[in-house]
Amino acid sequence: MARRGAGRLKREEYEDRPERAEMTAERTTRPRRPETERSDRLRSEAAEAINRGEAGRRSERSPRALERIPLPDSPLRLPDADVLFRRAFGDRAGGRALGRLEEAARAFSDERFQDARRILNQLVERTSVVPEVLELLGLVHYRMGHWRAGAKRLEAFRELTGSTEQHPVLADCYRAQRRFDDVAALWVELRDASPSAPLVTEGRIVAAGAIADQGRLAEALQLLEKSWKIPSRPREHHLRRAYALADMYERSGSAPRARELFTWVRGHDGGFADVADRVRSLA
Secondary structure, eight states, X not given: OOOOOBTTBOOTHHHHOGGGGGSGXXXXXXXXXXXXXXXXXXXXXXXXXXXXXXXXXXXXXXXXXOOXXXXXXXXXXXXXXXXXXXXXXXXXXXXXXXXXXXXXXXXXXXXXHHHHHHHHHHHHHHOSOOHXXXXXXXXXXXHTTOHHHHHHHHHHHHHHHOOOTTHHXXXXXXXXXXXXXXXXXXXXXXXXXXXXXXXXXHHHHHHHHHXXXXXXXXXXXXXXXXXXXXXXXXXXXXXXXXXXXXXXXXXXXXXXXXXXXXXXXXXXXXXXXXXXXXXXXXX
């Protein structure tokens, strides 16, 4: 469920923390995030990310977490992409580079990931100090299932910006590689930073999924249940967390609780993922 890229995460977090718009994570001069990433894609992929961890399980020990530079107290205030490009290449070439970044963002939005990757690789070879390039390239790799390459670019984005904005995606890259200690470390960073309820929810779902992948269903349930209550006015992230929690109930053998929560999700959004099928299967 947390497997969304720039635009898969629906930027609800900025409604909660508008001051973050001044930080690196959300600059108005950044190429527009692909807002056209449709809600039906978000919904159809909600189940995929939860269930992905059940396949291809192996018994080998998870590698130790990487040693990371601690994050600052808040994301760094960095110049916009156009400023950084012009500093690196001069006015004319910098303007062209910005145009190429915008072209890559459009390709990403249109799901032309090969085109986006080609453009972004050309840009990152010329300069590695533009956060938007690193971030978008990491997300392109993520959408293509290139977990190691995606993690590499998003780790660079984390270090350059001091931001937790892409921690759920980065953590899911590591979950796919069964680097569970890295998932746990990133979850702690995101939880402690608490940038917004939607973003923390995404990280919580990935962290719980990684715990469940290791066969620790009770602990995964505990993480998803912590401070959970049915909201009176549910938003997208509430539905995603409820779906993940219901899935975990079903996997743990608590069919009545799973059915109740799946039914609640269906009541608010009948087209969310495969929730209608899940309710029927538990009837």
